[in-house]
Amino acid sequence: IGEQAFQRGELVSAELVALTYGALVRQLFLDYQAPEDVNEELERIGYNIGLRLVDDFLARSAAPPCRSFQATAEIVARVAFRMYLGVSARPANFAADNTAYSILFDTNPLAEFVEVPDAVANTLWYSNIFCGVIRGALEMVQFSVRASFTRDMLRGDECNEIRVCLLRELEETVPLDKET
Amino acid sequence: IGEQAFQRGELVSAELVALTYGALVRQLFLDYQAPEDVNEELERIGYNIGLRLVDDFLARSAAPPCRSFQATAEIVARVAFRMYLGVSARPANFAADNTAYSILFDTNPLAEFVEVPDAVANTLWYSNIFCGVIRGALEMVQFSVRASFTRDMLRGDECNEIRVCLLRELEETVPLDKET
Numbered sequence: 001i002g003e004q005a006f007q008r009g010e011l012v013s014a015e016l017v018a019l020t021y022g023a024l025v026r027q028l029f030l031d032y033q034a035p036e037d038v039n040e041e042l043e044r045i046g047y048n049i050g051l052r053l054v055d056d057f058l059a060r061s062a063a064p065p066c067r068s069f070q071a072t073a074e075i076v077a078r079v080a081f082r083m084y085l086g087v088s089a090r091p092a093n094f095a096a097d098n099t100a101y102s103i104l105f106d107t108n109p110l111a112e113f114v115e116v117p118d119a120v121a122n123t124l125w126y127s128n129i130f131c132g133v134i135r136g137a138l139e140m141v142q143f144s145v146r147a148s149f150t151r152d153m154l155r156g157d158e159c160n161e162i163r164v165c166l167l168r169e170l171e172e173t174v175p176l177d178k179e180t
Numbered sequence: 181i182g183e184q185a186f187q188r189g190e191l192v193s194a195e196l197v198a199l200t201y202g203a204l205v206r207q208l209f210l211d212y213q214a215p216e217d218v219n220e221e222l223e224r225i226g227y228n229i230g231l232r233l234v235d236d237f238l239a240r241s242a243a244p245p246c247r248s249f250q251a252t253a254e255i256v257a258r259v260a261f262r263m264y265l266g267v268s269a270r271p272a273n274f275a276a277d278n279t280a281y282s283i284l285f286d287t288n289p290l291a292e293f294v295e296v297p298d299a300v301a302n303t304l305w306y307s308n309i310f311c312g313v314i315r316g317a318l319e320m321v322q323f324s325v326r327a328s329f330t331r332d333m334l335r336g337d338e339c340n341e342i343r344v345c346l347l348r349e350l351e352e353t354v355p356l357d358k359e360t
Contacts, residue, residue: 013191013266024203027204
């Protein structure tokens, strides 16, 4: 279903997003300098994107509602990655108590054309915006999570891995009637 | 030919690039505050992207070489816009002496989801990165130009218009032999 939604949606070239994202990362480096701060800022920017993207996702994906945290793994990896990035990702490494999983993927459109300077190669998580997007989107469907890169092909790892850990399930808030 | 290259290339969702670009613009506002400075910075970032994109473009587009400035209008509008943005643009308003033309387009993937605050609505050229991309790319094929938005649907105009003015044609520089 990710594939169909991907084909139905408007598409732009991966080069364009890679270069736009590269400009964003470069700008953040000018502002913050420390790669740890850039990581954090990318995550925060992604979080805001995730909060906004989830409505579009639910409208276009026709994905079934996630009844459990565990079920979000499949949707994030197989539907959302396909729909927004045009790449296949797969869920893996589920924790025994189902409070954590990994998203693995081999192709990363954001990281095309990228050469990370040696000085920050082991501290910058170049694509950290993804972690924020996942956190923001899952929060909107009542799962408070922390997401972080654990492997990145830009660092020479054999695949990209984002670890998603459940912090808590949020109560569905019932909107209050404005009259009362 | 833009369409074929578009379909052959890697694609990502337009939402993703719109939101990434929005984050870049927001970050530049934090840094520069004055919308005129943000315009300039977006143009500069685009210029650097244009310099890099042109190789990819020439390799993938199979577009014929532009023998004249006038001929670049057709390639930019009908091939490059299609290939990178997935939208149709058209060349128009050629100057009588062929030193200027406009690129017109009705759909702008960068400007989706965007609400420009009233305070900067008439000073910010939100998508000004395009002007820089055009300048950078044309410089690589020996045309020094200035490109600027003259109409923007975000400002209520009936279409988007980028005016491209030829400053001068550059000499083809013959690479010097490193041994000499």
